[in-house]
Each structure stands twice: as structure tokens, then as C-alpha cells.
Amino acid sequence: MQRKALRAIxxxxxxxxxxxxxxxxxxxxxxxxxxxxxxxxxxxxxxxRPEERQLTIRVFTGLTLLDTIQNxxxxxxxxxxAITPHEEAVLSNISFxxxxxxxxxxxxxxxxxxTKEVDEAFRWSEENVHLQAKARTIxxxxxxxxxxxxxxxxxxxxxxxxxxxxxxxxxxxxxxAKLTNTADLIRLIIRxxxxxxxxxxxxxxxxxxxxxxxxxxxxxxxxxALIFDLYDIEQKYTAELYDDIGLTEDVKAFLHYNAxxxxxxxxxxxxxxxxxxxxxxxxxxxxSPDSENHDFFSGSGSSYVIGKAxxxxxxxxxx
Amino acid sequence: xxxxxxxxxxxxxxARFIASLGQPAMRIPVSPKDEMPSPDREFVLVCPxxxxxxxxxxxxxxxxRFLNDPERRALLRGVIGAGNRNFGATFTLAARVISEKCKxxxxxxxxxxxxxxxxxxxxxxxxxxxGMECLTV
Numbered sequence: 347m348q349r350k351a352l353r354a355i356x357x358x359x360x361x362x363x364x365x366x367x368x369x370x371x372x373x374x375x376x377x378x379x380x381x382x383x384x385x386x387x388x389x390x391x392x393x394x395r396p397e398e399r400q401l402t403i404r405v406f407t408g409l410t411l412l413d414t415i416q417n418x419x420x421x422x423x424x425x426x427x428a429i430t431p432h433e434e435a436v437l438s439n440i441s442f443x444x445x446x447x448x449x450x451x452x453x454x455x456x457x458x459x460x461t462k463e464v465d466e467a468f469r470w471s472e473e474n475v476h477l478q479a480k481a482r483t484i485x486x487x488x489x490x491x492x493x494x495x496x497x498x499x500x501x502x503x504x505x506x507x508x509x510x511x512x513x514x515x516x517x518x519x520x521x522x523a524k525l526t527n528t529a530d531l532i533r534l535i536i537r538x539x540x541x542x543x544x545x546x547x548x549x550x551x552x553x554x555x556x557x558x559x560x561x562x563x564x565x566x567x568x569x570x571a572l573i574f575d576l577y578d579i580e581q582k583y584t585a586e587l588y589d590d591i592g593l594t595e596d597v598k599a600f601l602h603y604n605a606x607x608x609x610x611x612x613x614x615x616x617x618x619x620x621x622x623x624x625x626x627x628x629x630x631x632x633x634s635p636d637s638e639n640h641d642f643f644s645g646s647g648s649s650y651v652i653g654k655a656x657x658x659x660x661x662x663x664x665x
Numbered sequence: 666x667x668x669x670x671x672x673x674x675x676x677x678x679x680a681r682f683i684a685s686l687g688q689p690a691m692r693i694p695v696s697p698k699d700e701m702p703s704p705d706r707e708f709v710l711v712c713p714x715x716x717x718x719x720x721x722x723x724x725x726x727x728x729x730r731f732l733n734d735p736e737r738r739a740l741l742r743g744v745i746g747a748g749n750r751n752f753g754a755t756f757t758l759a760a761r762v763i764s765e766k767c768k769x770x771x772x773x774x775x776x777x778x779x780x781x782x783x784x785x786x787x788x789x790x791x792x793x794x795x796g797m798e799c800l801t802v
Contacts, residue, residue: 362675363675364674364675364676367674367715370717371715371717374717374718374719374721375717375718377718533753534718536751536753537718537751537752537753539751540749540751540752544676544749547676548675548676551676551677552675606780607749607776607777610678610777610778611777613677613681616780616781619781620780620781620782623780630750633750633751633753634750634751634752634753634754634756635753635754636753636754637750637753637754637755637756637757637758642743642770642771642772642773642790643772643773643786643787643789643790643791643793643794662726662729662730662733663729663732663733663766664733665733665735665738665766
């Protein structure tokens with residue numbers, strides 16, 4: 347019996363240029379938690395009240411759980427559905443970076459917290475019904491035999507939506523000049539997750555455009571039903587975590603905004619109306635610090651600003 | 666009246682924004698083999714960012730090629746940046762680089778394929794911007 351030849355990956359023959367573009371982006375952006383001077387946050391950590399510290403550790407164990415799932419189950423489960431060998435290679439990078447993210451939270455813990463506090467939070471993460479429910483909902487979609495495109499939808503929602511009830515808190519602390527090194531590390535994670543959601547969403551859209559209208563509609567209905575279910579869990583999770591410090595409504599605006607962005611990664615329109623997505627400007631500024639807002643059309647300033655010198659040069663410019 | 670020129674990669678986010686805007690626009694092709702548009706009047710450029718963590722490679726190569734032509738560049742009046750805030754300091758960096766290189770303003774910034782609010786603001790902004798140009802003639 348003739349067996350099919352095993353094929354080695356050839357990066358000089360691409361079926362989809364996006365694979366190489368994303369591979370390059372992810373590999374250039376590679377980082378490890380040791381790069382961030384987390385110990386500089388020790389004095390700042392001491393200024394947080396006990397309940398604020400407990401909230402922070404809990405939020406980070408919740409994020410650790412999602413990263414663990416994406417590392418060990420989510421990204422690997424997408425590999426058998428890959429269209430190109432390069433896509434599989436990109437997914438292996440995504441999988442590994444999720445392990446780095448999960449590992450990073452433990453670096454934060456070992457730098458800032460006591461073993462007892464951390465053990466208590468990990469126990470909490472196993473007992474919290476909302477956290478368990480969202481993780482379970484996603485894992486169900488990753489099961490072998492499930493629809494490969496529904497798996498991609500679930501993966502994009504994890505990468506681009508479910509993390510944000512957690513990411514809010516370090517951005518909030520950072521906007522108040524607290525835990526700023528931790529926030530720098532979280533921004534590296536946010537940057538990676540943005541590429542992951544973009545890439546998996548891109549592959550999803552390429553697959554969907556080849557399908558007939560009925561199947562396209564089925565997938566869209568599934569995506570909106572799933573984001574509704576996840577949002578329902580997220581708002582309960584958010585309330586349980588943030589009610590005590592009075593931030594629940596602020597976090598929910600951030601959830602709506604990110605749910606819409608997750609849907610955009612899949613090529614879909616927004617679910618939440620603009621007035622539900624008015625994110626606290628301090629949180630937006632914490633997400634993209636130093637990116638300067640010179641917004642001529644919004645009329646927020648009386649004149650525009652020509653961009654300041656930027657540390658980027660490209661030999662392709664002719665002038 | 667100023668026209669619109671845009672670049673959008675295979676992901677199509679910026680193309681979807683342009684479609685929501687509902688105004689005629691010329692697309693800079695993804696492939697270097699395809700022909701560049703030749704605007705015959707002033708235009709605003711809509712451009713996404715593809716920077717790595719250090720900001721390198723922010724402006725798509727095809728956009729650089731488009732702007733390297735002095736005649737096309739002379740008609741550029743402003744730039745609108747597309748991107749994702751999750752990329753932190755490099756959010757809409759391409760628009761800032763183009764603004765600096767070509768001495769034209771960054772008119773607006775939006776994320777991914779834009780929101781309803783973004784579309785309304787850009788429509789109104791372009792109208793206002795076009796009005797201002799008439800006064801300067």
C-alpha cells in the first residue's frame with residue numbers, strides 16, 4: 347500500500363501571506379516575564395487595601411485559568427483544522443505564548459504576594475461558579491468532533507472578550523499610578539492576545555466566505571448566541587468581583603466595548619450600542635499610553651498636532 | 666472636493682470601515698503586482714498600522730510605495746489611522762509616521778473596522794474638512 351508522503355514545511359512557498367506576516371509579528375514580539383521589573387511594584391502593592399489585594403490576586407488567577415486552557419487545549423485544538431502547514435506553526439507559537447502568559451501571573455504572585463494569599467486565590471478560582479462556567483462553556487466547544495469553525499469562534503471570544511473583565515483591573519491601577527510594572531507586563535499579554543484574536547478571526551473569515559448562505563447564517567447565529575451566553579456569565583462574574591469597590595458599571599462598559607471588538611475580529615457587526623461602550627477614558631489611555639490623542643474630527647482640541655518624531659525608520663521611503 | 670484613498674490587508678477591517686462610510690474611495694492594492702490608484706484631486710488617506718512591538722514596519726510597504734510618488738503625495742491632505750488600542754503605544758502609529766513624513770495632520774483614529782460613532786464622526790469631519798479647503802482656495 348502506497349502511503350502519503352510526509353511533508354516538511356516550506357516557508358518559501360506560502361499559500362497565505364498572512365501566515366508569515368503573523369509569524370513574524372509574534373516572534374518579534376516574543377517576551378518573558380523576567381523582562382519586566384515587577385519587584386519595583388512591591389512598595390505600590392503595600393499601599394493597596396487588603397480587599398484590593400485579594401481582588402487583584404483573584405482576577406489574576408482567573409486570567410491564569412483562561413491562559414492555561416488556551417495553552418493546553420484551545421490553540422492545539424485548532425491545529426488539526428489548519429488549512430496550511432504555516433498556520434499550524436503559528437498556532438504552536440500562540441499555544442506556547444499562552445503558557446508564557448499563564449506563567450507570568452505566577453511571577454507577579456511570587457514577587458508581590460504571600461503563599462497563603464495565592465493558595466487561597468487558586469482555591470477560589472476552582473470554586474467560583476462563574477469563572478468555572480465560562481471556562482467550561484469554551485472548553486465544550488473545543489471538544490474533538492465539534493464544528494471546527496465554532497471552535498474558532500469560541501477561541502476568538504476567549505482571546506478577545508473573556509480576558510477583559512480581568513485586564514480592566516491592572517489598567518485601572520495603572521491609571522492611578524499603582525502597580526505600573528505589572529501593568530506593563532499585562533500590556534504585553536494584551537498585545538499578544540490582540541494578534542491571536544485577529545489571526546484566528548481572519549482564518550475564520552477566510553473559511554466562512556467559501557460557505558453557502560445557510561451555513562453562514564448558522565455560524566453567525568451561533569456566534570451571537572455564544573457571546574450572549576458568555577456575556578451573561580461575565581456580568582455576574584464582574585459584579586461578584588467589582589461590586590465591593592464600586593467599579594462594576596465601569597467594567598461592564600469595557601466588556602461591551604471588547605465584545606464588539608471580538609465580533610469585529612470575526613467580521614461581524616457590533617452587538618452593543620455606542621452608548622453602552624463608553625469606556626472610561628483613563629482606562630483607554632492606560633491601554634495605549636504614549637500613543638497621543640490628536641483627534642481633529644472629534645473637535646476635542648482647537649487645532650491638530652503634527653505627529654512628533656517617532657522611533658521608526660524604513661529604508662523604503664524615498665523622501 | 667477631497668477624495669479618499671485607503672489600504673486594507675486581507676483581513677479587510679479598513680475596507681469594511683470604508684464600506685460603512687459609503688463614500689467613493691480608491692484602494693491601494695495589497696499586491697505589488699497590481700496597479701496603484703492615481704488620484705486626480707486632493708485626498709485623505711485611511712491607513713491601518715502593522716507595527717511590531719518596537720514600532721518597526723508600521724506603515725504597510727504598499728502605502729510607502731504609493732506615497733513615494735511626488736505627484737500623488739502632493740495631493741495628500743490628511744490621514745486617518747486605523748488600528749487596535751491593544752497594541753499600546755503603537756496604536757495607529759502608521760498615521761503618525763505618515764503625518765510626520767508628509768507634513769499633514771492626523772484627522773482621526775479608529776479601531777479595527779470602526780464603530781457607528783466613528784463612521785458618523787468621520788463623515789461629519791470630512792464634510793467640515795472639505796468646507797475648510799474651499800475657504801483657503
